[in-house]
Each structure stands twice: as structure tokens, then as C-alpha cells.
Amino acid sequence: MTVIQRQPVSAAQDGGVLRGQAVFVISTPVRDLAEFRALAQRAALLKPFGQVEVNISALATKSRHDIPPQGSPWHEYAAWNPTLFRFFPHKLIAPFIPADFVAANRQLLLAKAQILREQGLGAAFWSYEPHFLPEAFFEAHPGLRGPRVDHPRRSRREEFALCTDLEESREMITAMVRELVHHVPELGTFYFKTNDAGPGLCWSDWQYSGANGPGHCRHVDMGQRVAGLLEAITRGAQQAGGRLRVHMTGNFSRTELRAIERSLPPNCHVRNLSNASLCLGSMVDACYPVRGIFEPLGLLATLQSLKDSQPNVLFLDLRSYYDRGGERPEIAEKMIDLVGDFLAAPAWGIIATLERLREQCDHWVGAPQGEVLFDALVKLHEAMKFKRAALPGLSTIYGGVSLRYITRPLLFDPGRLSPEDEAYFLPHVFNVSLQRARNDYLDIHGSRLAPAPLLRDQGDPRLVAADQVRGQLEEAAGLLDALADTPQTLVFQHMSRAIRIYASILRSAANFYAAQVIRDRHPLQSLSLLRERLGEGAQAQSDEGAQARPCESSSLAGISPRAAASGTATSGGDPGAPDLLLFNEIMRDEFDNTQGLIDLLRDGGMNLLCHARAPAEEDTFLLGQNLVAQLQRKKKLMRSHWLDIQDYLATPMK
Numbered sequence: 001m002t003v004i005q006r007q008p009v010s011a012a013q014d015g016g017v018l019r020g021q022a023v024f025v026i027s028t029p030v031r032d033l034a035e036f037r038a039l040a041q042r043a044a045l046l047k048p049f050g051q052v053e054v055n056i057s058a059l060a061t062k063s064r065h066d067i068p069p070q071g072s073p074w075h076e077y078a079a080w081n082p083t084l085f086r087f088f089p090h091k092l093i094a095p096f097i098p099a100d101f102v103a104a105n106r107q108l109l110l111a112k113a114q115i116l117r118e119q120g121l122g123a124a125f126w127s128y129e130p131h132f133l134p135e136a137f138f139e140a141h142p143g144l145r146g147p148r149v150d151h152p153r154r155s156r157r158e159e160f161a162l163c164t165d166l167e168e169s170r171e172m173i174t175a176m177v178r179e180l181v182h183h184v185p186e187l188g189t190f191y192f193k194t195n196d197a198g199p200g201l202c203w204s205d206w207q208y209s210g211a212n213g214p215g216h217c218r219h220v221d222m223g224q225r226v227a228g229l230l231e232a233i234t235r236g237a238q239q240a241g242g243r244l245r246v247h248m249t250g251n252f253s254r255t256e257l258r259a260i261e262r263s264l265p266p267n268c269h270v271r272n273l274s275n276a277s278l279c280l281g282s283m284v285d286a287c288y289p290v291r292g293i294f295e296p297l298g299l300l301a302t303l304q305s306l307k308d309s310q311p312n313v314l315f316l317d318l319r320s321y322y323d324r325g326g327e328r329p330e331i332a333e334k335m336i337d338l339v340g341d342f343l344a345a346p347a348w349g350i351i352a353t354l355e356r357l358r359e360q361c362d363h364w365v366g367a368p369q370g371e372v373l374f375d376a377l378v379k380l381h382e383a384m385k386f387k388r389a390a391l392p393g394l395s396t397i398y399g400g401v402s403l404r405y406i407t408r409p410l411l412f413d414p415g416r417l418s419p420e421d422e423a424y425f426l427p428h429v430f431n432v433s434l435q436r437a438r439n440d441y442l443d444i445h446g447s448r449l450a451p452a453p454l455l456r457d458q459g460d461p462r463l464v465a466a467d468q469v470r471g472q473l474e475e476a477a478g479l480l481d482a483l484a485d486t487p488q489t490l491v492f493q494h495m496s497r498a499i500r501i502y503a504s505i506l507r508s509a510a511n512f513y514a515a516q517v518i519r520d521r522h523p524l525q526s527l528s529l530l531r532e533r534l535g536e537g538a539q540a541q542s543d544e545g546a547q548a549r550p551c552e553s554s555s556l557a558g559i560s561p562r563a564a565a566s567g568t569a570t571s572g573g574d575p576g577a578p579d580l581l582l583f584n585e586i587m588r589d590e591f592d593n594t595q596g597l598i599d600l601l602r603d604g605g606m607n608l609l610c611h612a613r614a615p616a617e618e619d620t621f622l623l624g625q626n627l628v629a630q631l632q633r634k635k636k637l638m639r640s641h642w643l644d645i646q647d648y649l650a651t652p653m654k
Contacts, residue, residue, distance in 0.1 A: 021310070022050035022051075022311065022313065022314055023122075023188065023189060023245070023312060023314070024051070024052045024053065024313075024316060024339075025054075025055065025191070026043050026053070026054045026055065026124075026316045026318065027124070028054075028327070028332070029058035029059075029319050029320075029325065029326050031058055031060060033111055033115065035329055036054075036112055036115060037115050039054065039329065040115055040116055040119045041119060043119075043121060043336060044119055044120070044121060045337070046336065047121075048344075049340070049343045049344075051122055051188065052121050052122065053116075053122035053123055053124040053186075053188050053189055054112075054116055054121060054122075054123065055123075055124045055126045055319075056113055056184065057082035057087070057109065057125045058108065058323060059082055059086060059105050059323070060104040060105050060107065061104055062080055063078075063080070063086065063101065064079070065097075065098055065101065066134070068156055068157045070156060071156065071427065072155050072157055073155070073156075073432060073445070073620055074154035074156075075150075075156075075157070075159075076322075076619055076620040077198060077322055078128070078131070078198030078322075080323040080324060081128045081197065081198045081199075082105075082126055082127055082128070082323070083128045083131035083198070083199070084127060084129065084131075084176040084177065084180065085131070085133070086102060086105050087105050087106050087180065088106070088176050088179040088180050088183070089102060090172040090175050092140075092141060092172065093133065096133070096134045096136050096137045106183075110183060110184075113186065116186060117186060122186050122187070122188040123186045124188065124191065125180065125184075125187060125191075126191055126192070126319075127191070127192040127193075128198045129194060129233075130161045130162045130164055130169070130173070130194070130200070130201070130229070131198050131199045132150070132159035132160060132161050132198055132199070133161065135159075135160075138160060143166075143168075144163060144166060144168065145160050145163065146162050146163030146164065146165075146169070146200075146201075146213055147160065147161060147163070147201065147203070147204070147207055147212050147213040148207070148209045148212055149161050149195075149200030149207065149208070149209075151208040151445075151446065152208065153208075153445070153446025154208075154430070154432060154445055154446050155432065161201075163213060163217060164201060164202070164225065164228060165202060165216075165220050165228065166217075170228055171232070173229070173232040173233060173236065174233075174235050174239065176236065177232070177233050177236025177244075180240075181242040181244070182240045185240070185241070187237070187242060187244065188243075188245065189244065189246075189313065190244045190247075191248065191271075192246075192247075192248055192249075193248070193250050194249075195251040195252065196251050197322065199250075201229070202214065202217050202218075202220070203217065203218055203222075203225075204222065204251075204252065206250075206251035206252055206256075221263075222255075222256040222259045222260060223256075223259035223260050223262050223263030224259075224263055226248075226260045226263065226264075227260075227264065230246055230248070230264070230268045231265050234265065234267065243267075244267070245267050245268075245312065245313065246267065246268045246269070247268075247269045247271050247276070248270055248271065249271040257273060260273075261273060261274075269312070275309035275310070276311055276313065277311050277314070277315060278305060278309075278313075279317055280299060280302055280303070280315065280317065281317045282317060282327045282331065282332070282335060283295050283327075283331075283384075284320045284325070284327040284331075284610070285317065285319070285320055285321060287502045288320045288324075288401070288610060289324075289611065289623055290498050290501050290502040290505070290609060290610075291325065291326070291327055291331070291610060292328045292491075292495055292607075293498045293499060293502065294377075294491075295377070295384060296338055296357055296360065296377060297380075297381040298384065299335060300353045301353065303339070303342050303346075304348065304353070307346070307348050316336070316339065318332050320610055321621060322621050324610050324622045325610030325611075325622075328494075328608075330494075334364075338360065341360070342356070354378075357374060357377060357378075358370065358371075361374040361377065364488060364492075365486070365489050365492070366486075369489065372479055372483055373479075373480070373483060373489075373492060375479050376476050376477075376479035377476075379472060379475050379476040379479060380473070380476040380499065382472060383472035383473045383476060386465075386468065386469055387469045390465035390468070390469065391451050391466060391506075393449060393450050394466065394509050394510065394513070395509065396502060396506060396509065397621065398445060399449065399512070400505040400506075401620075401621060401623060402429070402430040402445070402620055402621060403429055403430060403441065403512075404425045404426075404428055405512045406505055406597070406623065406627075406631075407425050407623070407630040407634055408426075409635075409641070410441075410511060410515055410586070410587055410590045410638060411587075411637075411641050411644060412519065412583060412641075412645035413524055413644045413645075413648070414438050415438060415439060415524070416641060416644060417438075417637065421637055422438070424624075424630055425630070426438060428618065429620075430444070430445055432446075440516065441512045441513070441515060441519075442513065449513060451510070460582060461513070461517035461518060461582075462510065462514040462582075462586065463510045466506060466509075466510035470503045470506060470507055473502065473506075474500070474503060476499055477496040477497075477500050478496075480492045480493065480495060480496035480499070497600055497603065497605055497608060498605075498608040500596075501600050501605050501608060501609065504593055504596060507589070507590075508590060508594075514582075514586050515583060515586050518583050518586075521579060522576055522579065522648060524648060576648075576649035577649065577650060580646070580651060581652070584645070587638065587642070590638070591635060591638050591639075594634055594635050594638075597631060598631050598632065601627060601628050602628060606628075609623060611623040611627060612624055612625045613625060
């Protein structure tokens, strides 16, 4: 596929569009060198509009040595984080990092740099600074210990980063950057994140453990602190004969950001704090773990901001959450082509944007089918906008993956599962408490899931908006299915499947939400006790040999339990009968949804997911290689426990 050829427009025509002055930074955690080479070749199409750089900092392998033996959900955030010492560790740090791990990361980085050199492209380095270091390092160098950076609700072991207010720490950072630039002189952009998912700064308002650090630097102004870190980075490049532009992001309070803005060194920026940069994201981030969804209308809408600003850097982000995966190559190509076409001939305003998309659709699949593709892409854009507005807290990564809604069985009493039943999903559920991981479907990363503005005690807790979003997504997928089967439409046929997989995961998330709301209304310990008092406990325990594991009721629900049974049988059943019927509906919907997902995955869908390449690589944020088998097990467990709810709530006697 080639970009539409247009001559770059003049300054008078373009209304302020970029004119060869920008830097394009393409970010992807690709670890396959052949795929990286193809991406670099496609990225070269942007060279007429400015300097093109591709990120080279992806780790070759997961940093398993940083995860406690008993596991820790928070450490999974950082397990694939690129950071300076994982490639070029300072001599004080090197003894505490596995040498083979560093060697593999460096080998991959240098191989990517060579590819970029051959293509005449620059390099960029995405990082997390200052990242937490092994406790053994701080035992050897106690004076360098900085802030605690882990999240107490999410971590099973505390972690600390360097105190960057110390000259010795800054010199270590300078030395590591110097070594990096010495090996990769093409490096132009260093961009990093702090105060989240591994790194952190002393006494920041946003530290998850509260503002903390050593007493000697408590008085340091945050602007001065950040400036010292940024200067250490740029000084390292200068010492190696290079020059870096530095862009940082992270969690800061407004007061801190104002202080940082006043103190920024030359050529250093905070992303989203000014017009110095523009981020063009892909759908692999919003729809994770699904990849292969192209949303060009949203990309064209983001590019509209170029009319009024001249950013130094355009970041084209093709990476997924926590570097677990990246966008499919054919989608990356289309994004690069679309950006290049826009820069060659900008389309300002809503009408021009729609006309441009219509023109692109004809270019991608031919005029006879362009109209159908245009309708599908507009419908997809509308569906994603509605999802963001109506269901901002319903997530396919936080829930679908990290709580394993995709693969775990939806049950009224999860405590009845045996350890063998739980073994394929429970170890990957993000929770420091085994009991909460098992019994509370809404305990999400230390807080409680609230996917939409509604009352949890309303009669029917199912999310109406979730069905509406799914309906719109299915419409978009159906339009893509209507395209004729040609080589040009193959990418959109794959995309139809990817959209349906994304809709399936949203459906699971909505089902588990509604199911837990019903479970909150009927805490199982209270229900079991009441039924025993009514003389029905013995019979319930004998049914199917069910031996319920003591189940921890949610202390956060704040809902009084209802009576589990009444002394008189009525046509309506007991007061819990409506919820029993609702739960049965939800359980059946999830059962059918699971089979639908199995069918999609068997039909080529596994290639549209970020997933482990080997069973041992599955983790909190990465689905397993044997996903279809896990889904089949989910169905089997749900069928085995289909009647559990009837041990607690009575059915109507119709």
C-alpha cells in the first residue's frame, strides 16, 4: 500500500501545517527485527516533512528477577519497562542486574539502531526514570535511597528509586546516558515517564505511598528537582558529543507542574503542558488486548490541532499498555500513510475531514467499495466516542485482562471452585489479597470498579449503554463484512473480527459488573447462615456434593443483605427471586458470549490479540497462548456450578 502522492503545500496554503521542521517519533515495542525493519522502511515516508526517529528501547525479555517470589501485581506494571540501567547500567548498579538480561536488551537495541542507520533514520529512547532498583543495591549504597515508589494497595513488596537530588545520583544518570549516546549517536529524542508504574521522584505529591523521601531533600522545590534530573540527562548526551531533546510525562499535582514549567532547561518539555508535542495514538492502547483496529477519523481529528500550533515533536504511539505488545504492521502502515497524506495536503474542518476520509477509502479499497468502507469507519468512530462518554470506567485491560473476566468463570459463589479449578486464572488476577481476587469481581487494582454513573442498588444493574456500544460495534463490523473479498480488503476483514473480539470483551466486563452488584446485595455468609436457621442448610450442602469454601463478603458494598428465604412458598419466590432470575440471565449471556469468542479466535482471531508466545510468559497483563482451551474450561466450570445460586436464593413457583 502506498501513500497518495501529493505535492507538499506552501505555507500560504497550509494554514500553519508542518513544513519539514518537525520530529516524528514512532514508538513501538517490536522485538522482531524483520518487523522492525519493515516499520522503519514505512516510517521513511515521513522524511519529507521532518526528521524521523523510531524508538529502540524495547526490552528483549521480561525482568522476572524484579518480581517477588510470591508474585506481586504492581511489579507486573514494570516488568517490561525500558530504563537506562537495563541497557547500560552504571558500574555501581551493574552487579545487581543479571548480566545476561542486560546483554540481551543491549543486543536488541543495537541491532535496531543499525537498521535505522541503514535507512537514514534517527533513533529515540522511551524510558521510565528514575526506576526502582533492587534492595541489594540500596543495602550496598544506603545513602542513595530515594522515595518509595510502589503502590501499597497493589504491591506485595516495597520498592525504592534513586534520590535524584544527590549529585552522585545525577552523575550516575549522566554516565548511563553518555554510554547510550556513545553507542547510538543517532539518538535524538529521550522521552520518559515518572511517578507511575515503576519510577518516582522524592517528595512528589503523587507518590502512591504519599509524598516521601530522605529528610535531606525535603525542602527542594519540585521545579528545581526535575530540572536537575533533566540536566543530568542532557549533560550525558553532550559529553558523548550528541544533543537530546527531552520530553517527560508522569503524575504531578498542578502546583508541581507550575513549578516544573518555570524551571525547564532548554530543549526540555513536559508532554501535554504546552504545544511542544502532539501525540497520535493507535487503537491498540484503547482496545487492549485487541490489535488490528484502525480508526482514521479519530486520527484526522487529532491532526486538526496542527492548524493552530507548530509542535516540535509528533509522537506516533503504536505501543500497548506496559509494552506488552504493539499494533499490527498493516495498521501501523496505514497510520503512517494517513499522517503523511495529511501533511502533504491538510484537510481542515469537519467537512474537509470527512471528504478526506471518503477519498482515502476509495484509495484503500477502490471506488466501488469505498462508500461501504467509509460508512463502516464513521460508525466505528461514533461507537468509540459513545463508549468513552457513556462507559468511561469499563475497560478491556483493567477488568477484561487484569481481572481475567475473559477467561474466569462467572459464578454466584466463586469460593466453591477448587484450587485446581482456579489455577489457570487466579494467579494472574491483579490483587494482593487472594480472597478478594477470588470473591470480588469489582476489586480493581486496589479500588472498586465504577464503569458508569449509576446507582448500584437500582433494580436491574445491567449496563444498558454496554449493549448500545456493542450494537454500534457490530454494525461497523457488519459493514466491513460486506466488502468484497479482495487483497485490498483483507486488512479490513481482519479488522471486522478484531472489532467483534473487542465487543465480546466489553460484554464480559459489563456482565461481571452486573453479576457482582447482585452478589453484593446477597452476601453469601449471611445467606448461608439464614438458610441453616430455616432448616434448609443440610439439603443445600448435600446437593451435588457442594462444599462451599467460606466466602469473604465485600466490606465495601454497603448494602444490607436481604432475606434468603421465606417461611411460605409463594408464586413470586422469596425476596431474592428477581435477582436470581437476573443472575441466571447474566450467566447465560456470559456463557454464550464465551462460545462466540471461541469461534472468533478459532477463525484467525488469536493473531488479533496481544498474547504470550509460550505458556510461561502469561502474566497479569498478558493473556495466555492457550486462550481457547482456557475459554473452554471457563464454560465447563460455569456449567458445573450453574445451580449454585439456588442454594442461597429460591426460585419463583410459577
